[in-house]
Amino acid sequence: MTMHRGFTFSSTKTEIRSALQSTRPSSVISMTDFSTISELSVRLRRREVSPVEITRDCLARIEKSNPALNAFITVMTESALADARQAEAEILRGNWRGPVHGVPVALKDLIDTAGVRTTAASALYKDRIPEQDAEVVRRLRQAGAVILGKNNLHEFAYGGSSLVSYFGDVHNPWDVARIAGGSSGGSAAAVVAWLAYAAIGTDTAGSIREPAALCGCVGLKPTYGRVSSRGVIPLSASLDHVGPLAASVEDAAITLQAIAGYDAGDITSADIPVADYASAMREGVKGLRVGVAREYFFDDLDAEVSSAVEHALRGLQSLGAEVREIKLGLNSGVNLNIPTDRTVQAAESYAYHAEHATRSPELYQPETLRRIRSGEKVTAAEYIQRRRELNEARRSIRAIFADVDVLVTPTMPMPAPSIADLKANPDALRPAELKLLRNTRPFNVWGLPAISVPCGFTQSGLPIGLQIAGSHWREDLVLRVAHAYEQATAWHKRRCGMRARV
Numbered sequence: 001m002t003m004h005r006g007f008t009f010s011s012t013k014t015e016i017r018s019a020l021q022s023t024r025p026s027s028v029i030s031m032t033d034f035s036t037i038s039e040l041s042v043r044l045r046r047r048e049v050s051p052v053e054i055t056r057d058c059l060a061r062i063e064k065s066n067p068a069l070n071a072f073i074t075v076m077t078e079s080a081l082a083d084a085r086q087a088e089a090e091i092l093r094g095n096w097r098g099p100v101h102g103v104p105v106a107l108k109d110l111i112d113t114a115g116v117r118t119t120a121a122s123a124l125y126k127d128r129i130p131e132q133d134a135e136v137v138r139r140l141r142q143a144g145a146v147i148l149g150k151n152n153l154h155e156f157a158y159g160g161s162s163l164v165s166y167f168g169d170v171h172n173p174w175d176v177a178r179i180a181g182g183s184s185g186g187s188a189a190a191v192v193a194w195l196a197y198a199a200i201g202t203d204t205a206g207s208i209r210e211p212a213a214l215c216g217c218v219g220l221k222p223t224y225g226r227v228s229s230r231g232v233i234p235l236s237a238s239l240d241h242v243g244p245l246a247a248s249v250e251d252a253a254i255t256l257q258a259i260a261g262y263d264a265g266d267i268t269s270a271d272i273p274v275a276d277y278a279s280a281m282r283e284g285v286k287g288l289r290v291g292v293a294r295e296y297f298f299d300d301l302d303a304e305v306s307s308a309v310e311h312a313l314r315g316l317q318s319l320g321a322e323v324r325e326i327k328l329g330l331n332s333g334v335n336l337n338i339p340t341d342r343t344v345q346a347a348e349s350y351a352y353h354a355e356h357a358t359r360s361p362e363l364y365q366p367e368t369l370r371r372i373r374s375g376e377k378v379t380a381a382e383y384i385q386r387r388r389e390l391n392e393a394r395r396s397i398r399a400i401f402a403d404v405d406v407l408v409t410p411t412m413p414m415p416a417p418s419i420a421d422l423k424a425n426p427d428a429l430r431p432a433e434l435k436l437l438r439n440t441r442p443f444n445v446w447g448l449p450a451i452s453v454p455c456g457f458t459q460s461g462l463p464i465g466l467q468i469a470g471s472h473w474r475e476d477l478v479l480r481v482a483h484a485y486e487q488a489t490a491w492h493k494r495r496c497g498m499r500a501r502v
Helices: 013-021 037-045 051-069 077-092 135-142 185-192 209-215 249-259 277-283 303-318 343-359 366-373 380-402 419-424 426-436 441-446 475-487 497-501
Strands: 072-075 104-108 146-151 175-179 198-203 218-221 241-246 289-293 322-326 406-410 450-457 463-470
Touching: 037 051, 037 077, 037 249, 051 072, 051 077, 051 104, 051 146, 051 185, 072 185, 077 146, 104 185, 135 146, 135 249, 146 185, 175 419, 185 198, 185 209, 185 241, 198 218, 198 249, 209 218, 209 450, 209 463, 218 249, 218 475, 241 249, 249 277, 249 450, 249 475, 277 475, 289 303, 303 322, 303 406, 303 450, 303 463, 303 475, 343 366, 343 380, 366 426, 380 441, 406 475, 419 426, 450 475, 463 475
Parallel strands: 104 146, 104 198, 289 322, 289 406
Antiparallel strands: 072 146, 198 241, 218 241, 218 450, 406 463, 450 463
């Protein structure tokens, strides 16, 4: 088994600092000089900046900011610097592998890394060390990315707050008293605080898009089957999606390009050609049909969220898109009820955890154990029927795209709640998470590609997200609309206080 030495952040700050200082450059390069992958990649390829210097800067930022954010569980200091040195040597020889070559990225800590523990934020797996990389990690390494470490999350990805973790709460970089969202909370916090240029998360009901919206970055859930989930600890195999979180739409496209594609070893993977995302997204939105389904997705919105989303819709219209109001069940002539049933997720999660939940229940956080056990009484007949309905929903949703090119909704119905408020009443945590995930979850059932991009801020300075979804396998179209909107606004350029302090 190949070993890549990783450090648990809380216990090894001295080791990390020693590793950094032993090779400290005379001129320090900072992420503030190159804030996106697209900017950095050009300079790396021209050999104007060193992958080693950029990696050291990220590691120094992690050392300084992680105690406040708790975004990382494990920091892979030595192997990250080794990856960076290898990338530097390859680029110097003219062997440039592509836009993520030499770029520091992070991984949600339920994605397997050979020789480095993968915990799923649980005491059950706190010492689990995989022998092989997940397929998505293999592809990142093949593309030359530098793996910085493993991000904190909601235990076993079973929640939308990242407040239930053996390793402690994840905090929002814009206001550390608020949640970062979940389950990929540490991944979003790491990107927004400039601890990594991108992160790979997972999304079963909104777990990439929710933290992206609440923290103010870009989060992309590809089509179901577009990115391999082999080597990723599952929550619900029928609903799990793997995708990127990044500082910009272009960076999300670059990262997706590196990880997308058919994996013959993954039964959920589909052998569908992968588009050239970076080229396609620059075509603009003139003439595209943007569908706005107000029923359900616009219910009970926070007033500031509503105002920001309406402003974004007017912005898309001003760019030349045709914004039209639709009703999902009427425009298509097909019954397209919004899917809200959670039986499939509950049953599949219990099936994965049944043995451990019976033998070692004390190793789970109590709230996670309760959620896992909610699937215990689902019968085989009930599961089969609900799984059939999921398949029917994925087939039926195609009809809506005869009338529109993309659907646009608010990502979240509200800004990030405070940690204290959610912890004050533990019984209210799950209902609060379900409300947060209300607008994102249907797109997991439908299996559609969907992205969240920043579209404003509340008066108290909290980010607001806009969700854009397209038909199956049309990540290129989703990225095209998201990029056009992003480039016409300045929301993605706003820097949070955590960035300023680092």
